[in-house]
Amino acid sequence: MNKLYEVIKMLNSKDYYVKQYALDALRKFDSFLPSCVAELLDFFVRETDSSFKSAVLKLFTQKKLTGHFDFFAANVENCDYVVKIAFFDYIGETVETSAKEYLINTFYKENNPRIRSKIVKTVSCLLKSSESFHIEKETIFDFLNDADARVRANACSIKSDFGNIIIKAEYKKLLSDSSSRVVADAAIALYNSGDKSVAHYIEEKLGLASNDGEKSSLLYAMGKIKSETAYPVIQKYLRDASHDVRRNAIISAGALKLKESIADLLDLYFIEQKECRENLSKILGALKAIDEFDSTMAILDMLNGSAEDSFKRATLVKVLAHFASSDMAHYIVSYLDDTDERVRANAVEAICFLKEREAVGSDFVVKNLLVSMCDTNSRVVANSVRALYAAGVVSVISVLREMLLSNTESVRDAARHVVSYFPEGLVTING
Incomplete structure (x- = not known):
């Protein structure tokens, strides 16, 4: 507790960075004594900086x-x-049900649309978290008919009595809203209430969508609705020209959890890898959401069939590292001897990532990567330095320093690429 008090007292400093450090450090403590809470409340009152x-x-x-x-x-x-938005998060997360009157009154008198939409989201959160929290249907109607689309969209997530014909009619009216996000959220609410007909409606509306924003919103809805006919529709948008549309198609494909989409997502990964790369992490997330084991098996099958395609091998080796268990680590090791330098370099990165995931230990890294320090390719060597240093072999840092001083540009470039993974200043070269 002495350490906690020391950090709390830093809040009295006039130095901006000291106070910032203190607030960051406080997140690491599990509990706070009442006196510490009081100090934080005092700090809140006297502090003028919004952050x-x-x-x-x-x-x-x-x-x-x-x-x-x-x-x-x-x-x-x-x-x-x-x-104020941080305060509404506090109300929702701590389930402050006594805040009902405050929330509603603030909604009606507030002009900032971001705050008003956040209030509606907080009300929705409280309704889901507490059976004792209730809100009048007239207020819900006001939310659903608000002039701001963000308010209407957030209102669609409010737990409502869809057995009430009037309430259901209000949601159905929003299926023709001018905002595609409102349409999507209204459809999700209606589908979850038992109205399965909205699935076909959204599929048809998606086919008529004229802009990327509309397509993205409707694809998001299809992932939440999860109808039996959804994937063939979503599948077409995995190759859309817009990365935003592709992103929501990817997320929705993952949400459907259909194993038939795994091959499509892996094929898309190769395309994204060659182009904008903006959706690579989304594809990995979707594959994990569908089924990690089946995704791993599909990756291995593709690897086994990639003997004539070094780009495909290099890509898949890195992808496999996101899924492989310790039992599969040896499979990645086998690519350290590949004839293609990109594959070898990626195999080293993959082993480094396995270490970060704790799928393998330091001994495994050292045992398998020391020999890669002698590779003819500078990127393989640089990646090996990074992996071995992370495994505790600190002496390899001297190799990286030598590479940074090389007369060969490709060697220097390979070294510069991995420098960012080391503590700042560790590999600084004087002069």
Whole structure:
């Protein structure tokens, strides 16, 4: 606890960075004594910087420090929207059901659309988290008919009585909304209430969509609706010209969890790898969401059939590292002897990533990568230095320093590429 008090006292500093350090450090403590909570509340009142006020609220939210709704409500009135939004997060995450009147009153008097839409999202969160929290249907109607599309969209996630014909009619009306996001969220709400007909409606509407924003929103809805006919429709948009459209198609394909989409997603990975690369992480996430084991088997099958395609091998070796267990690590090791330098370099990176995932230990890295330090390709050597250093072989840093001083540009480039993975200043070359 002495350490906690030391950090708390740093909040009294006049130095911006000291206070920033203190607030970051406080997130690592598991619990706070009442006296420490009091110090944080005092800091919140006297601090004028919005980022620090927001940080305090985020800390209270993270640590679930409940019972301070009245205090914050009295002290955020004159704060900017960033602080207020952090306060609404606190209300929702700590399930402050006593905040109902405050939320509704603030919604009606507030002009900032970001704050108003956040209030609606907070109300939705409270309705899902607490059976004792209720809201009048007239208020829900006001949310659903608000002039701001963000408010209407967030209102669609509110837990409502769809057995009430009037309420259901309000949601159905939003299927013709001018905002595609509102249409998508209304469709999701109706589908989850048991109205399965909206699935076909969204599929048809997607076919008529004229802009990327509309396509993206409707694809998002299809991933949430998960109808039996959804994937053939989504599949077409995996090759759309817009990376935003492709992203939502990828996410929705993952949400459907259909094993037939694994091959399509892996094929798309190769295309994205050659082009913008913006959706690579989304594809990996979708593959994991579908089934990690089946995705791994599909990757291995593709690797076994890639003898004539070195680009494909190099790509798949790195992809495999995101899925492989310790039992499969030897398979990646076999590519350290590949005839193609890109494959070898990627195999080294893959082993490094396995170490980061804790799928293999330091001994495995050292045993298999020391020989790669003698590779004829500078990228393979540089990647090996990075992996071995991470495994505890600190002496290899001298090799990287020598590479940075090389007269050969490709050697220097390979070294520069991995420098960012080392502690700042460790491989600085004087002169």
